[in-house]
Each structure stands twice: as structure tokens, then as C-alpha cells.
Amino acid sequence: MTKLRIAIIDDDSIFRFIFGKMVMKFPEAATEVIGFEDAVSAIKHFQSVKDRREDWPDMLFVDINMPQMTGWEFMDEVCRMEMDFVSNIPVFILSSSTSLADMEKINEYEFIDDYLIKPLKKIEFMELLREYYHKTVGSDGEG
């Protein structure tokens, strides 16, 4: 069984660490976390694995508030570069902002599935992973 590959793009290293630790504790599958410090390097990476399906992440989490390129700008770039893999996997926006404007902005991007507010509560996060893991597994047909 291949590992569940979860990608996180967030400039906050501590958050990435905690996030990683949480993901590792996912009971239903073995997990692998790839973290990106900034959106630019994430774009570079995804560009390089664009055509290799086996190297795609299974889930993507993106923080909004980053210095050089924000989460939204990343999404725009993804659209522009026609990285279609995002349409096939669950994509989540992460933010400490509870602004309605931000929350509604996910509707502008078809492939974004949900908006998560930091700090993440472990139980709810696990629930989320479970929900989307089953979805992914179900549609893929992979066991």
C-alpha cells in the first residue's frame, strides 16, 4: 500500500512541524508529509512532477498569509500553469483569519474543497483526513 502523501505549504516552520506530527498520527493509513516553506518552491516542485502521477501529492494544504507569494497567488499560478492534478485531489486553504471575505474566496476556485482555520483541533483534523481519505480511496478504487 502506498503512503498517503500530504503536502503543506506554510512559511511558519513550527506550524509545519506540528502539522507533520499530527498527520503522522493518522490511524487509517501510513502517511508521508512534504512541506514547503514558500509557494514559489512549491510551484517549482509541482511543475517538475506535473506529468508523473505517482509523484503527485494526495492532499494539499496551503496557507494564505505568506510573504513572497500568498496562498491566493499560488492558486492563481496553479490555474495559469494548468496544473490539473489539483482538480483530482482535495485542496485546502489554511488561515488564522476568520474573515468572511477570505472564506468566500474559495468559491472562486473550483478545486478548493474547504477552508480551515488555525489553530487546528486534532480531533477535527483527524475527522477531515478520514473523510477525504475514504473519498480518495473510494474514487481511486485503491485499497
Next chain:
Amino acid sequence: MLSDEIFGITQNISKECLILADFEGNIVLANKKAKVVLCLDEQNYQGSSCFELFSFSYAEDLTPLDRNGLPFIATLETDKMVEDSVIGIEIGEKPLIWISVSSRMIEISGTKYAIIGFFDVTETIRKSQKLQTRKNQLDQLLASIDDMVFEVSVTGEILNCWTNDEDQLFYDPTMFLGKNLEVIFPNKLGRSFVSLIRDSLRENKSLSMEYQSPLEDNSERWYRMQVRPVYYSKQKAAVIITDISNRMKIEDEVRVNEQKFNQAFLHSGLGMALVGTDGRCIEVNNTLTKILGYDVSEMSRMKCSDYTHPDDLPYIEENMNKLKTLETESYTIKKRYIHKDGRFIWCLQTMSAVFDQHGTPIFYIAQIQDITQYRKYVEELQRNNRQLEIATIDLETKVRQLEEFNQIVAHNLRGPAGNIQMLVAEIEHADNETDRKEYLELLQCSSDGLIEIMQELIEILEVRGSKSLPMERCGFEQIYRKTIQQFSAEIHTKGAVIEADFEVPAISYSRIYLESIMYNLIGNALKYTVPGRKPQITIRSYASEGKCGFSVKDNGIGIDLDRYGMHVFKFRKTFHSGYDSKGIGLFMTRHQIESLGGRIYVVSEPDKGSTFYVQFDK
């Protein structure tokens, strides 16, 4: 018997026509004249009937007379004597003539005869009629005058009266004709009438007086009595009474209007002047004297140019011409008057013209208002407005900063705070001690980070709330030297070449801020260098828009302004990875500049370098 000899004599002497008629009225004898006038046949006239001959007779008023109207019928029928009865008669084809007929009865040898004598009075009658007509005409003329005309004797007796409107008379003519004025008006009025008439006749000249109607129900009416001696008469005067009530009313109105105007003029709160067509003042009111300092005698000697600012004169002339040509009814302008003591006073002047019936201006009315105070108010208002504008901009800036601050708090504090929460949760459920230790370290890190950010934010708040910063004269050169010293190691390592040119040597500013600004800008210039390129940095201070400007130019990596232009001076924004920066430097610098009224902006091109410009507010 009567013979023709007698008649012959009489017809030579008398101009009279004579007829001898019998009691039936038939002619027995007629003298030559009678024969001519009556167109009688010389030979065969005897026996013609008088009644027949006189069949076309008329009374003096031209009414036809019948047989009984003929004058001699009385004689024939009743022996009565008739004298000088005038009738008109038409004989045959001849035109109407007037004759005066006399007749009497005589007895000759027992037979009664009527002697009818008449003579032509046509001329006389015509003249008399003409006179009558003339008199009628004159009467009508007199009567058609609106005035009442009386003929009065020297003693005051009313002899005659003419009026075209009998209602105008106080009394019915029958009541006063022949009566004395003093009787009709038994008081002072009557006496004054009579003495006026007497004086007029004595001095042989026209005199007049005005009086109010003595009748109670008529008392608003006023009359004028004019007395003139009748031509060459010492005994009779013509008295003409004219109803002057309307004139009195009009005069009264005029008087009231004049008073109204006078009062308005004299007591107006505005300075007012009546100006003649020669440009000199005829009349000024006290308010104007107060405003300008000259009294009316002084102003009447002065020309407009004597008390007006020379620059305003052409403008005034232009407007006066418009008034004169009726292009405008009045004009209002602002002009400077010269006060008696020499200073200029700004006034609002309104000028209008008064015209005669031909449309020629006879004089001008000027209204003058001292607007010095008003102008002061306007200036003050403008000043206040400017200050308000400045305050508004200031407030807007502060609001914007506050909003930024809010955003900063939201984003930058929540991060570490959130992490702390998650870490604490993890620690609680840590599987082993190693993990727990790791988490605890991270917890320490996070809370340190949180404190650090809060510290920065507090510093920024202090920058913002900096009303009472100590300001001192800071020399650019001095601060520059100090900063260079702090970076000496880096300068040496990178081989940076730094030039400084301080056109403006110093500025009154907060020393700490200025040092921080310079440190930050020079520090950035040194930090963002292109590897392999010798850094060249130029620092200048200069005069710009009347204030002090400062710039730091480098040839480093530059900033992509198209992408990041909006974010350059925002909190914790970086545009280059790999350089040790947290991004708060420029944010802080910006606030250190803006809170003291200045502004900072950057001109830059990637890979060419950046120039940061600071515009101070002093």
C-alpha cells in the same frame, strides 16, 4: 281824404314801410317802400290781404307764425296798439327778412283803419343773433373749463357763474348768485376770499390762495382760488376755483416718499452717497463718513479718483459706462477706498442711477459697505479650512494605519498563538518523553516569537503615538558617519563604495528616528547586493519643494515594483528569499517618517538597483 301827397312826404322822410288797412286787413294804401318790400304791384295792390302777404312769418326763434301770431291782428281785432314787434317774413322768392312791426288804429271820417308800419331790422337782428351765438360760445367755453369760474364784484358779490359740472358747486347757483361771499362762507374763509378779491382789484394783478374745503363731508378736498381783475374793470374780478385735491394728494405722496428716502438715506446702516454727474458727491450720510473719514463738504470737493485705489479705477469706469448706457440697472463691485488717514479699505459698492424723463442720468446713488471684517472672516475661514484639511489627512492616515495595525495583529499574532495552542494539546497527548521535550522546545520558541512580535508592534505603536518626541537639530553628516561605523565590517567585506553629499546639512527631527531611518536604508542597500557586483551606494540630502529631501541609491538587486509595488513598506513583507530579513525594517522606517509628516517612496528596477526617496515635512 288822405292823399298821396301825405304819403309822398312820409315815404321820403321815413324809412318805414307804411300800410293803411281796413278792419279786414286788406290794404287800402301802401307807401312806396311797403310796395317794394312786400312786392306789391304798383298799380293794383289795393285790396291785397295782409294776412296773405304775411303768410310766411316766423317768430324770433324761427317758429312759423299763424294768423293769430301776426302782430297787427291785435290792432285789427281789438284796437290795441302794437309797437316794435319783430317778426321774420318771407315774401315771394326773397330770402327771409326781419321786420319790426308797429300798428295802431285810426279813425278817418268815421271809418276805422289800421296803420301798420314796419321796417327792416334784418341787419340788427343778425348782429344781435351773432352776438348771442358768440355769447353762447363763450359761455360754453367758460363752462367747459374744469375749473369753476365766477364773476365777482369788488365787494364780494357773486355776479355770475360758469361750470361744466354743477355737482362741483357747493350750493345750487340760485342760492349764491347775487349773494356776498362773506355771507355764503361766514367765517375766516369768507373774509379771506373777499380781501383777496379786493387786493387783486386794487393792485390790478392776479392773486391766488389755497384752502381746504369748508364742508365737513368734503374735507379732504383742496381748492385753489385765483382772482384776476376783469379787463379794465376795477369793479369786477374773475374768480377761478380749481380742485387741487389730486395735486395735493400727489404732493403729499411725494413728500412722504421724499421723507422715506431721506430717512432711509440718513439712517442707513450702509454708507450712502448721492453723486452728481460730474462725479462729485452731493450728499453723504453719517455712516459713510464713519467708514471713509471724510464729511460731505470734503467729499463734494473730491473726485472719485481721489478716494479710490488707482488699480480699481478702470474697473469702476467700465461699470459706470454700463450704467449710463442702461446696459445694467445697477452694479456691485468690490473696490478699495482710501480712508482720510491714508489706508485702504475694502468695500462692497453698489451703484444705481436716477434718470430724468428723457433717460439722461441726473444723479447716482452709491451704497457702500465696509467688508474689511468680512474679508477677515473669510481669511480666517479659509485658514481654518486648510487646517481642517490637514487634520483630515492626518486622521485619514491614522485611520489607515490603525486598519493596517488591526490586520497585522490578526495575522501576525494569531500565528504563534495558534501554534502554542496546538503544541499544548500535543504535549498533553505526547506518547513519549522525547516527543514531549521536542514539543516543549517548540513551545518555548513559539512563545518567544509571540513576545517578539508583540514587542515590535508596541514599538510601532510608540512610533505612531509620537506627539511629544524631542526634536533637535540633527546633522546628516554626523549621523551618517555613525551609521557607516556600525556597518564597517560589511562594507569592508563587500568592498562597498559609499558616497555622501549633504546639500542640506541638517534638519530638526527626532534624533533616534533619523538614526534609525538612515541605519535601515543604508543597511538594506548593503544587504540586497548582487553577488559579484561591487556595491555602489550614494546618499544625498537636498532641498525639494521648499522642504528637505533625502535619498539612498544602490546598484543592488532591485525590487520588481510591478509585482510588489504595493507591499514594499508593509509589515513583514519580503520580496527576496535567501536574504536575512524579517521585513519589518521598511515598515518601521515608513512610520518613523510618516508620523512626522513626511513620506517615503522607492524607484527601482530588478537587477539595476533601487533608490529610496524620503521627503521630510520641513
